[in-house]
Amino acid sequence: MVVMKMKFPFQKRVKLAQGLWLLSWCATVAGATTFTLGCLLKTELRRRAEVMDNTDIHIVPNTLMIVGLASLGINYFASKICQDALDAGRFPRWKNFLKPYFAVSCFFTVLMLLAVIMSYAMKGSLESSLKAGLRNGIRFYKDTDTPGRCFQKQNIDRLQMEFQCCGNNDFRDWFEVQWISNRYLDFSSKEVKDRIKSNVDGRYLVDGVPFSCCNPRSPRPCIQYRLTNNSAHYNYDYQTEELNIYLRGCREALVNYYMGLMNTIGAGVLSVFLLQASVLVSLRFLQTAMEAVAGKENTEIETEGYLLENGVKETMMEYLNPVLTFLLLKNQVQEGEETTPGPATT
Secondary structure (H helix, E strand, C coil), rough: CCCCEEEEEEHHHHHHHHHHHHHHHHHHHHHHHHHHHHHHHHHHHHHHHHCCCCHHHHHHHHHHHHHHHHHHHHHHHHHHHHHHHHHCCCHHHHHHHHHHHHHHHHHHHHHHHHHHHHHHCCHHHHHHHHHHHHHHHHHHHCCCCCCCCCCCHHHHHHHHHHHHHCCCHHHHHHHHCCCCHHHHCCCCCHHHHHHHCCCCCCCCCCCCCCHHCCCCCCCCCCCCCCCCCHCCCCCCCCCCCCCEEECCCHHHHHHHHHHHHHHHHHHHHHHHHHHHHHHHHHHHHHHHHHCCCCCCCCCCEEEECCCCCCCHHHHHHHHHHHHHHHHHHHHHHHHHHHCCCCCCCC
């Protein structure tokens, strides 16, 4: 059953080829934009690699860069095909090329749609990666003399100031770790000794936060130590006072930032997907309409174009059968090699 059959007079075919040539170059620019957006997202993710536990989220920018580059090639050939469609004598040379071309083009177009879906669906993976990465970042904050961690303090401080956040979930995360290095502690001090002895793990824990948690918009000088001690500060109530430090956790801030970035990119790539799909559908109509002209003396006759010669299922099997046959033959060859006995030894 032919799907979406349409009649194409000569003038309509010419206009379709000309319009599709222009559309394919617009799609080429859109493909380059998709690649650029993938590079931008990749760069932004790599900037915060030290507070991410894994790189699973990188599948989104990697996919965008792949489909962006593929789109350049797909639409370049589409423009060439449109040029030759204006000359019935030159178009037949594309006959053997078009079937694999459409298969590859459809694959990368579907991959582009998957990249859009992933840009909205990767929030959970991003959040879990940031949760573990920030926890480790806060834990190693004090290790400024340890190779591989010496820049962790600088990175966390810059992160908290840039995103106006404090801690992983909130500022209380700093109460649970020793974030002041032992080299800066006076172990002859009674206060230091008492705090270390009061902790099972022998860590110096304080109800304070690093300077980078201070909110410069607060009219009061920053209170970053003894945050839970009302008597340590004049006119201060920990439970009701609006603290002059950032209250939002950095995980929430980073998730909102990256998801906002990916959602914006996803909306842009979705429009590129629709443009790319329009090019492929139009090119298919042009191909089938031009194939009906082949071998005819009068090339200005009216022809019929269609999207699919058979149903969707039959068309999919037409493309999948050669692949399945190849894989089946490959497996049979491998099984034959495994079962072939070696040379006899005497």
